Amino acid sequence: MKKVAFYTLGCKLNFSETSTIARGFEEKGYQKVGFSETPDIFIINTCSVTENADKKCKKIVKEAQKINPNGYVTIIGCYAQLKPKEISEIPGVDAVLGAAEKFRLLELLDGFVKPESTQVLASEIKEAKSFNNAYSINDRTRTFLKVQDGCNYHCAFCTIPLARGKSRSDTIENIINSAEEISKTDVKEVVLTGVNIGDFGIVDGKREERFIDLVKAIDKVKRIDRIRISSIEPNLLTNEVIEYVSESERFVPHFHIPLQSGNNKILRAMRRRYLRELYEDRVNKIKQLMPNCCIGVDVIVGFPGETQDDFLDTYNFLNELNISYLHVFTYSERANTTAAEMDNAVPLKTRQERSKMLRILSEKKRRQFYASQLGKTKTVLFEDDVDNGMMHGFTENYVRVSAKYDPMLVNELKTLTLADINENGTVSVEEPSPVFETHE
Numbered sequence: 285m286k287k288v289a290f291y292t293l294g295c296k297l298n299f300s301e302t303s304t305i306a307r308g309f310e311e312k313g314y315q316k317v318g319f320s321e322t323p324d325i326f327i328i329n330t331c332s333v334t335e336n337a338d339k340k341c342k343k344i345v346k347e348a349q350k351i352n353p354n355g356y357v358t359i360i361g362c363y364a365q366l367k368p369k370e371i372s373e374i375p376g377v378d379a380v381l382g383a384a385e386k387f388r389l390l391e392l393l394d395g396f397v398k399p400e401s402t403q404v405l406a407s408e409i410k411e412a413k414s415f416n417n418a419y420s421i422n423d424r425t426r427t428f429l430k431v432q433d434g435c436n437y438h439c440a441f442c443t444i445p446l447a448r449g450k451s452r453s454d455t456i457e458n459i460i461n462s463a464e465e466i467s468k469t470d471v472k473e474v475v476l477t478g479v480n481i482g483d484f485g486i487v488d489g490k491r492e493e494r495f496i497d498l499v500k501a502i503d504k505v506k507r508i509d510r511i512r513i514s515s516i517e518p519n520l521l522t523n524e525v526i527e528y529v530s531e532s533e534r535f536v537p538h539f540h541i542p543l544q545s546g547n548n549k550i551l552r553a554m555r556r557r558y559l560r561e562l563y564e565d566r567v568n569k570i571k572q573l574m575p576n577c578c579i580g581v582d583v584i585v586g587f588p589g590e591t592q593d594d595f596l597d598t599y600n601f602l603n604e605l606n607i608s609y610l611h612v613f614t615y616s617e618r619a620n621t622t623a624a625e626m627d628n629a630v631p632l633k634t635r636q637e638r639s640k641m642l643r644i645l646s647e648k649k650r651r652q653f654y655a656s657q658l659g660k661t662k663t664v665l666f667e668d669d670v671d672n673g674m675m676h677g678f679t680e681n682y683v684r685v686s687a688k689y690d691p692m693l694v695n696e697l698k699t700l701t702l703a704d705i706n707e708n709g710t711v712s713v714e715e716p717s718p719v720f721e722t723h724e
């Protein structure tokens with residue numbers, strides 16, 4: 285029995301896809317092992333958004349070669365689609381598969397016999413037309429369920445459409461089937477995952493269904509306790525979706541909404557499809573219906589042409605806004621994007637300073653949000669991680685909680701009262717007694 289190991293870089297979508305590809309291997313009789321357990325085959329699922337994607341990829345390949353010099357090394361994922369030739373020149377790589385080929389890996393690389401020279405099977409991105417469904421079951425607690433792939437937007441800084449192709453989705457019927465399968469496992473939380481999830485519903489180039497219909501349909505699947513929407517563009521987060529989530533028992537009060545800039549001039553230059561006023565409106569609508577909702581924000585600093593005043597516009601906008609945390613990205617030039625050709629690049633040092641300011645703001649916002657939740661009774665889903673005798677979990681509204689490790693609590697939903705903010709930024713719970721009521 286051949287042994288296969290996987291390494292995943294990047295986003296939830298990549299994790300869901302690795303997991304599905306791995307199940308395909310297991311079905312064919314391969315044994316899935318850890319990266320260090322001398323596998324015969326290494327599959328490395330790469331990301332193009334990751335800083336220094338090339339260096340990371342080289343490092344992992346080197347590591348694989350050290351573990352098993354005769355191992356067969358395959359590279360898939362966004363970086364493989366964008367730079368197949370570059371990757372094929374990394375010593376030790378046996379095969380590079382593009383977006384249209386990665387799900388046919390077992391069939392295309394039949395037998396995994398080390399070739400004389402690296403095999404590159406990466407069609408142009410326009411060939412990536414079909415939707416391959418995927419979900420992760422890596423840990424028992426939550427699963428990332430892929431419902432949509434690709435993107436038809438053309439944000440000036442983004443390479444994802446070049447790496448993943450056009451927007452396309454699974455059908456609601458298929459997604460419900462996957463959700464039913466997941467509901468038979470121990471998993472308590474499903475995270476709906478995609479590149480541009482609000483654009484859900486395009487099948488074979490035609491809009492067939494809407495995101496709100498998916499939301500309503502999956503909400504009816506029994507035995508899934510929690511459903512989380514991973515990240516959604518503000519212009520696609522409709523009142524209908526917000527209102528439905530606010531009344532749902534399963535959809536949790538947590539949204540992650542990319543803003544990217546709080547300055548309208550920069551938003552236009554980025555080719556985003558909204559202005560800051562719309563973003564503010566979305567946040568206000570959410571908070572009006574769900575005062576305890578957690579709202580995460582993606583923001584990019586140092587986009588070409590961003591002056592100090594533009595940046596301060598973003599800073600002040602976010603400071604005033606009722607949001608809970610930020611994911612801060614320092615802008616970096618990406619090949620084949622329009623932003624990379626723009627004038628007025630912001631000096632690297634300035635980009636880093638701005639990034640630091642927003643990271644500090646993020647911590648302040650998170651703390652304020654956590655403080656607003658103290659004394660409230662929430663449901664915590666505990667994960668299987670132990671750190672200095674403590675375990676962690678998240679409430680429905682994404683407060684990170686820590687409690688004394690108790691194996692009986694792993695993957696259990698517990699109703700607890702949030703007590704205090706710890707030094708490490710997590711939240712303690714009142715009397716974390718090992719005897720809790722069981723969630724049905």
Ligand code: SF4
Nearest residue numbers: 435437438439442444
């Ligand atoms: S919406 Fe914009 S940033 Fe997001 S994947 Fe599409 S092009 Fe990229």
